[in-house]
Amino acid sequence: MLVEFELIERARSGDDSAFNQIVQAYRKRILGTISRTIGRPEDVEDVGQEVFLRLYYSLDQLRTPEVFEPWLYRLTVNAAYDYLRRQRRRQESRMSDLSEQQVMLADAAAGSKRRDEEQRRTKIRELAQSLLGQVSEEDRILLTLKEVEGLSLKELEKIYRVNENALKVRLFRARQRVLKAFGARENREAVSKAGLGSVDDSE
Amino acid sequence: MDRMHDQGDKLDALFAEYRMACPDPEPSADFMPSMWKRIEARRIATVSVFRHWAQVCVMATLALTVLIGGVLIPRFQADPAANASYVEALMFEHSSDYIQMLTGGVR
Numbered sequence: 001m002l003v004e005f006e007l008i009e010r011a012r013s014g015d016d017s018a019f020n021q022i023v024q025a026y027r028k029r030i031l032g033t034i035s036r037t038i039g040r041p042e043d044v045e046d047v048g049q050e051v052f053l054r055l056y057y058s059l060d061q062l063r064t065p066e067v068f069e070p071w072l073y074r075l076t077v078n079a080a081y082d083y084l085r086r087q088r089r090r091q092e093s094r095m096s097d098l099s100e101q102q103v104m105l106a107d108a109a110a111g112s113k114r115r116d117e118e119q120r121r122t123k124i125r126e127l128a129q130s131l132l133g134q135v136s137e138e139d140r141i142l143l144t145l146k147e148v149e150g151l152s153l154k155e156l157e158k159i160y161r162v163n164e165n166a167l168k169v170r171l172f173r174a175r176q177r178v179l180k181a182f183g184a185r186e187n188r189e190a191v192s193k194a195g196l197g198s199v200d201d202s203e
Numbered sequence: 204m205d206r207m208h209d210q211g212d213k214l215d216a217l218f219a220e221y222r223m224a225c226p227d228p229e230p231s232a233d234f235m236p237s238m239w240k241r242i243e244a245r246r247i248a249t250v251s252v253f254r255h256w257a258q259v260c261v262m263a264t265l266a267l268t269v270l271i272g273g274v275l276i277p278r279f280q281a282d283p284a285a286n287a288s289y290v291e292a293l294m295f296e297h298s299s300d301y302i303q304m305l306t307g308g309v310r
Contacts, residue, residue: 020235027234032227044228049238056242121224128221131214147218175214182217183210 002026005065012059019059023052030076037080037144039129040087050079070158073151077141077159084137127185134181139174146171 002025010018030051035044054075062071128148132140145151145159153164160167279285287295 023235023238027230028227031230032225035228036222036225041228045231045234045237048230049234049241052238053241053245057245124217124220124224128217128224131217147215148222150222179207179210179214182214183207186210186213 001069002029005068008059008062008065008068012062012065019056022055026072027052030072033073033076033145033149034080036148037076037141038083038087039125039132043083047079047083050082051076054079067158070155073145073155073159074161077145080141081137084140088137131178131181131185135174135177139170139177142167142170143174143178147175 003022007018007021011022027048031044031048034047034051035041038044038047051072055072058075062068132143135143142156142160145156146153151159153167156167157164
């Protein structure tokens, strides 16, 4: 826990300054989780504010301060899920936008070494996000929380209020789909490399 | 099988790199003020919804009062049975029996 139970109790009873302190303690962590889940840096703060807005208006429903963190993560999961669903409806080309933005960031970076490092990171982000895009929004979030955020099954059980076995099944299936896409991508890369090789040989 | 295992390891490594490639972002200076603005906006919206419903209820009550006072009560008062005394009402009700009795219809 990043804050004392007493602070949560104060916020529950309507103390805005206590709520402010809670937001300040958790916002960076929550923004990080959102950033890795939705993959659009420009919308991270917007979704983060939505999470804390929902927290503010649902804090009185919190049974005990002990379950605060899973509760906050549940709100984060729901806000990220709503965002991803809206994005899908808008039919936006998320990856190309991100790519352009990251390339611009990389261009702005001074020094070729730094630019190379930023480009490498951009590639990793694009690859990971395109692989996570192979599964449904729900599974994408679940997989990100488990594989990227490193949450344990016990923690996920508390967040999702679903038993561990059901989560294991969902995670296994989602991971298999991502793994399949990863394998297919590797095969394509291997084939294209081999193709390029043969061109070079002929020349 | 080994290939699958190998790819699983590579995927784990990719996720770990992805974690490092996306560090927790620093919130902007505008984060807290914007959040409080949104909280306030929601609060105002909720209050205005309640206010709207209260206005609807008041209007509905007024309309019902006008309907009862202007239409239903005068119509009720125009009914002769409503203005009659208990004895008169009984007489209206049984007037035909009484005539029948006088004319010998009832023995």
